[in-house]
Amino acid sequence: MRKITIDEGNTSIKLALFDNDILVSKYNNIDLNFIKKILPKCERLILSTVKHKSNFETLFLNKNFILLNKSTPLPIKVLYKSPTTLGNDRIALAVGAVNNMPNSNILVIDVGTCITYDFINAKKEYIGGGISPGVHMRYNALNKYTNQLPLIKLVKKADLVGKDTFSSIHSGVVNGITNEIDGIIGRYIDEYPGTKVILTGGDSKFFDKALKNTIFANPNLLMEGLNKILDYNESYF
Numbered sequence: 001m002r003k004i005t006i007d008e009g010n011t012s013i014k015l016a017l018f019d020n021d022i023l024v025s026k027y028n029n030i031d032l033n034f035i036k037k038i039l040p041k042c043e044r045l046i047l048s049t050v051k052h053k054s055n056f057e058t059l060f061l062n063k064n065f066i067l068l069n070k071s072t073p074l075p076i077k078v079l080y081k082s083p084t085t086l087g088n089d090r091i092a093l094a095v096g097a098v099n100n101m102p103n104s105n106i107l108v109i110d111v112g113t114c115i116t117y118d119f120i121n122a123k124k125e126y127i128g129g130g131i132s133p134g135v136h137m138r139y140n141a142l143n144k145y146t147n148q149l150p151l152i153k154l155v156k157k158a159d160l161v162g163k164d165t166f167s168s169i170h171s172g173v174v175n176g177i178t179n180e181i182d183g184i185i186g187r188y189i190d191e192y193p194g195t196k197v198i199l200t201g202g203d204s205k206f207f208d209k210a211l212k213n214t215i216f217a218n219p220n221l222l223m224e225g226l227n228k229i230l231d232y233n234e235s236y237f
Helices: 032-041 088-100 135-144 165-191 221-232
Strands: 002-008 013-019 022-027 044-049 065-067 106-111 114-120 125-133 196-200
Touching (some): 013 221, 044 221, 088 114, 088 196, 114 165, 196 221
Parallel strands (some): 002 044, 044 065, 106 196
Antiparallel strands (some): 013 022, 106 114
8 A cells, every 4th residue: 555654844844655564765855746746646645744734734635634633543652741732743753663663662862953852661652751952953043142153054073172163163063962862862771771762853864873872773763653653543544
């Protein structure tokens, strides 16, 4: 069965095409016209969006379509104290993590617009996590809230000691995030021994090799999670 998963995020729209559980292709920064072209290839579709009203919903009215929301049945239990404020992306990541690593305590770290930390226990219960500013948010903040610091682009590796303004900014942002992630991983492992860590998100490739802790990198985790939610709601169709 051909299925489409769409994630409409804060900065880009991503689409993946699945053949049952096999990820056939993935596309970033898509637009309305692209979706119109690829729609005839699918039998089932799920949309996750950060918007209150997506421009794409009307395209799917005559399709076997699910809009992920707070009432969508899930293969995990959400114990978050304010579930109505929990982002769909974080829910999908949790479902994808449980599918990848069943019967485990899992910490999912998504390095995107924000850096999110999501913890799911071995009972398939979503407990909660944390949110901090993402990479580009930090670069932008340094530029916006000072009079002298320039806006610069992310680099793969930053020296510890910056020798000029540019390298000092890189040192603070890149090394700061690396140490933040390592530190938080360490605290989770201390409190929940045996916790497995999955790193994902558009900017995760800049940090996966720099981390001291053992992590599993999976750039497709969110899409895999959406696909599993779609499968879980098969009876809906």
